[in-house]
Amino acid sequence: MKIDFLTLFPEMFTGVLSSSILGQAQADGRITFQVTDFRSYTENKHNKVDDYPYGGGAGMVLTPQPLFDAVDDIKQADEPRVILMCPQGEPLTQSKAEELSTEDQLIFVCGHYEGYDERIRTHLVTDELSIGDFVLTGGELPAMVTADSVTRLLPGVLGNEASAVEDSFSTGLLEHPHYTRPAxxxxxxxxxxxxxxxxxxxxxxxxxxxxxxxxxxxxxxxxxxxxxxxxxxxxxxxxxxxxxxxxx
The missing domain is CATH 1.10.1270.20 (tRNA(m1g37)methyltransferase, domain 2)
Incomplete structure (x- = not known):
């Protein structure tokens, strides 16, 4: 699997993607992570990726051109899942993570500012996901959470293949209590x-x-x-x- 992150803050991903199970999965060749600063795709002479909303209102809105061009450039699968992290999206669940883990390529769109040009939602992305009914400063943290939930389900990533099967929500129930030594x-x-x-x-x-x-x-x-x-x-x-x- 290949997971791409489109972001304006690529430095946020360094520690997470290179550590623990995610880092080991990439070192073992079971997954490839790529972080792309989509500002590099803007055609704006001032290097801007946002603009004022039509009709007025507070905040700035991400323009469609840089994101459309970035996705066109990095997609490898014929129809990759392009996932917009957004509070309005479908709640992330274990079953959704299991569904996404069967894909060849996932592209996460991590936005900032007030919102996205609606044409990004309607013509570019295939999924909108949310990790909860709250608002963050950007989509980077939710994208990392989702990528983690997907990566651990890939064959060979966890040391014990039964671990993912027995997780909370995988069976429809919360997981049973665990104990270890001493008795x-x-x-x-x-x-x-x-x-x-x-x-x-x-x-x-x-x-x-x-x-x-x-x-x-x-x-x-x-x-x-x-x-x-x-x-x-x-x-x-x-x-x-x-x-x-x-x-x-």
């Missing part, structure tokens, strides 16, 4: 079942704990989670128990 830390003990060596019991415990944690923290996820009839009944009873405890 007893300041009187806080690891659950006995995890020390039993009985794999069937351990898997059953983890499944139950994942359902419980989801019910406690993100109950709306249970509606679409892949649960058996028995699990769905048990989850409904557990939710009722939670509500009753809150009302006491």
């Amino acid at each position: 007893d830390f300041r009187g806080m003990e690891v659950p006995e079942v995890l020390r039993s060596g009985h794999h069937a019991r351990i898997e059953a415990w983890r499944r139950e704990e994942a359902i419980k944690r989801t019910a406690e923290r993100r109950p709306e996820l249970l509606e679409s989670a892949a649960l058996s009839e028995h699990e769905r009944t048990w989850a409904a009873d557990y939710l009722e128990k939670i509500r009753a405890e809150k009302n006491e």
Whole structure:
């Protein structure tokens, strides 16, 4: 996979893309990152990439020409996914990251200023994504977050291939609790079942704990989670128990 970032601040990406799992994935040849300053594509004699909005109003708007020309120049796939990071976009989810991880090339458009010329949205990008209902100073941080969520799903990137499969949201549920040594830390003990060596019991415990944690923290996820009839009944009873405890 190749991931491109179109930005006015390429220096923001240096540490993130060269460190930890992202850096190792690139060193292993599993992914290629390229950061491009799209100001270098402007035809404006003053090297500007923004202008005042038609109709008036506060702030400046990114002009379409530099971004269209930059995408034309860097695209390698016939139809790369061109992703605009924007608060108005579709929320980034694990399933969206899984979908994007199957592509050959992703191009992230990281904007600044008041907004984008609407022709960028309607004729250049294929996806608009948001990492939350809040506004940042630019699209660089959301683009890095999205790239991280996609990269870790690529084959061979994580040391244990099961890690990504068992992540929160990958199964429709939040992930179960984890423990490691020591078995007893300041009187806080690891659950006995995890020390039993009985794999069937351990898997059953983890499944139950994942359902419980989801019910406690993100109950709306249970509606679409892949649960058996028995699990769905048990989850409904557990939710009722939670509500009753809150009302006491």
